[in-house]
Every structure is written in structure tokens, then in C-alpha cells.
Amino acid sequence: MLCKNKITLTIIYLCFFYSCQNKLNPMITLTTPLGEIKAELFSKNAPITVNNFLSYLSQNRYDEAHFYRVVHLKNQPENEIKIEVVQGGLGLEKHPMRLTSIKHETTNKTGIKHKNGTLSMARLDPGTASSEFFICINDQPELDYGGKRNPDGQGFAAFGKVTEGLDIVKIIQNKKSNNQILNDIIPMKISVEK
Numbered sequence: 001m002l003c004k005n006k007i008t009l010t011i012i013y014l015c016f017f018y019s020c021q022n023k024l025n026p027m028i029t030l031t032t033p034l035g036e037i038k039a040e041l042f043s044k045n046a047p048i049t050v051n052n053f054l055s056y057l058s059q060n061r062y063d064e065a066h067f068y069r070v071v072h073l074k075n076q077p078e079n080e081i082k083i084e085v086v087q088g089g090l091g092l093e094k095h096p097m098r099l100t101s102i103k104h105e106t107t108n109k110t111g112i113k114h115k116n117g118t119l120s121m122a123r124l125d126p127g128t129a130s131s132e133f134f135i136c137i138n139d140q141p142e143l144d145y146g147g148k149r150n151p152d153g154q155g156f157a158a159f160g161k162v163t164e165g166l167d168i169v170k171i172i173q174n175k176k177s178n179n180q181i182l183n184d185i186i187p188m189k190i191s192v193e194k
């Protein structure tokens with residue numbers, strides 16, 4: 001009888017374990033003329049930010065999305081704290097498809113750090129992020145909570161990670177730019193993998 005109970009408990013545990021494993025994070029593909037970038041979104045860790053991003057997709061608000069800003073070590077002479085990112089979204093100008101800003105999810109709460117390939121929300125003040133996002137090139141700890149890139153020390157809201165196509169991100173970063181703005185924007189189509 002004891003053996004039968006252990007087997008039953010083991011089966012229940014395995015069913016629970018495998019059902020949890022099937023609740024995968026959303027995967028997205030950013031298709032550009034230069035190639036595809038695939039990324040995983042961490043919905044459990046950063047639910048507000050991921051839901052915001054997915055809202056842009058489900059409502060077709062990213063139909064005009066593009067990469068437009070590149071930051072590398074040579075094009076930020078005024079910044080004491082240097083970073084390396086490519087930024088995209090709807091652009092710097094106010095866009096009619098932009099949703100309202102979302103609550104800021106700091107890295108000390110989500111546990112998602114700005115490592116090589118991390119997706120994160122661009123912002124001015126905490127709570128102003130909406131449609132613009134960036135991808136880190138190399139580790140960027142100064143973008144985490146407590147980092148010094150933004151004087152408020154709140155960092156940026158990381159919410160995903162590139163799983164394939166980081167080479168495409170680096171190609172974009174090295175395109176010709178003026179004052180961090182690409183001479184030619186890179187259009188992208190963003191889709192959720194089914």
C-alpha cells in the first residue's frame with residue numbers, strides 16, 4: 001500500500017512539473033531587411049512591461065515599427081557613463097498609435113538584468129515608458145536599478161532577451177548614423193510565435 005501511494009504521489013508530482021514546463025514565455029520575431037531577431041519575453045518576471053509590449057502587437061500598433069537609434073562607445077562623447085544599445089519602436093516623435101505610459105518595473109524587482117541581448121523599455125522619467133524599446137549589446141549594468149546612466153537611479157525596465165539574431169543587432173548598431181540617429185531607419189515586422 002505504501003509503495004502504491006509513493007507511485008501515485010510521484011505521478012502527481014511529474015504531471016504538475018510537466019504542466020508547469022508547458023507554460024512557456026512568449027517568443028517574438030523581429031523581421032528586418034537584414035535578418036530575423038528572435039526573443040523571449042519574461043512575462044512572469046515583468047508582467048506589466050510584457051503585457052504592454054504584447055498589447056502593441058495584438059492591436060497592430062507596431063505596424064510602423066523601426067530601429068532608428070544606435071548607441072556605441074564612439075557616439076556619446078557627452079556621457080560619462082557609456083552604453084551600447086539599438087533602439088526601436090514608433091520613433092522619437094509623438095505617434096498616434098502610442099498607448100499611455102506604464103508603471104516602471106525596476107530590475108531589482110524583476111530580477112532581469114541588462115545583459116548582452118536584453119530587451120528593455122526606453123524612458124525619460126520612471127513611469128514614462130510606452131512604445132520605445134532597446135536591445136543591449138554587451139552587459140550594461142549601469143542600466144539596472146542603482147545604475148548611473150540615468151540620474152534617478154531607477155534603471156530601465158528589462159523584459160526579455162534575444163535568443164537568436166544578436167549578430168543582426170550588431171549589424172544595425174554599426175550602420176551609419178548622425179548623433180545616434182540612423183541615416184536610414186531599419187523597418188521591422190514584429191510577430192508573436194505561435
